[in-house]
Amino acid sequence: MIGTARPATRVLVVDDEQAITELVSMALRYEGFDVVCAASVAEALTVADRFTPHVVVLDVMLPDGDGFSLAPKLHARQGGVPVLFLTARDSDEDKIRGLTLGGDDYLTKPFSVGELVARVRAVLRRTGAAAAAERLVFADVEIDPRTREVHRAGRFVELTDTEYRLLHYFVVNARVVLTRQQLLDHVWGQDFAGEAGNLETYVSYLRRKLDDGPRLIHTVRGVGYVMRLPR
Missing domain, CATH: 3.40.50.2300 (Response regulator)
Known part of the structure; x- marks a missing residue:
């Protein structure tokens, strides 16, 4: 794919x-x-x-x-x-x-x-x-925005609301390097007053739940993250 x-x-x-x-x-x-x-x-x-x-x-x-x-x-x-x-x-x-x-x-x-x-x-x-x-597809990850259901390699992936919004933003912007601030603003809102460590925590959650294949969410040191196929 x-x-x-x-x-x-x-x-x-x-x-x-x-x-x-x-x-x-x-x-x-x-x-x-x-x-x-x-x-x-x-x-x-x-x-x-x-x-x-x-x-x-x-x-x-x-x-x-x-x-x-x-x-x-x-x-x-x-x-x-x-x-x-x-x-x-x-x-x-x-x-x-x-x-x-x-x-x-x-x-x-x-x-x-x-x-x-x-x-x-x-x-x-x-x-x-x-x-x-209407579904969004990246590699073997598929999102149905109507039902908010997520599958990887045909397996249903159960996500919390925050995890879903974070993954959706990654897939819509696949292969685009997203800064930590962009992710925080989009997923948590511009008035978010929590710690930036929340982002790293939720990225870790997503990686664990999407562990059926090669890692798709990659860290870009000093910048943020990018969703792409392994090189």
């Missing part, structure tokens, strides 16, 4: 026509989506494992296979990720086949960019993937 916090909805666009991927990715990014493109079946599988998309926009005709065979593989490997077919194949037989094999929508080329964006949003709402897209 990519080492950065990703609050945006992630879209994987799979098409071997560069003009199409550029048009689609530009339109989706303009609407606030996080977009990555792939040009083949093999590349799509590799990118999906790293990118963990919330929805896939998938062409049928690809240089090393076809979208009809790729869709079930993506479903199996990505926890049922929704798929919107975007293809020039417009026969009723193709549409039925695509939807039968796990497609959640089917749009034919040529297409309206506005309609594509609207359909992506509709698929996210219809499949419940929109709720998942």
Whole structure:
């Protein structure tokens, strides 16, 4: 998984026509989506494992296979990720086949960019993937701001309110060096009159509770802390 916090909805666009991927990715990014493109079946599988998309926009005709065979593989490997077919194949037989094999929508080329964006949003709402897209992810740590639940490597991590607010701030600012004063101001408030040692204590608590993998919260001597992957 990519080492950065990703609050945006992630879209994987799979098409071997560069003009199409550029048009689609530009339109989706303009609407606030996080977009990555792939040009083949093999590349799509590799990118999906790293990118963990919330929805896939998938062409049928690809240089090393076809979208009809790729869709079930993506479903199996990505926890049922929704798929919107975007293809020039417009026969009723193709549409039925695509939807039968796990497609959640089917749009034919040529297409309206506005309609594509609207359909992506509709698929996210219809499949419940929109709720998942609201989660924050860094490495194998996942935060659901709606429920305030935290998981690391799939394990539920029980946090106090202060621990949760501190972790949330770290994840939102992943890879950014945060000073002790920034952390104190954000988590405890600017009128906090306690000892700065509280921060070190709570960072220690978080490290212990997130001990299922490599350390993610690192001390920057003389400055503060940073959340990043080990070097």
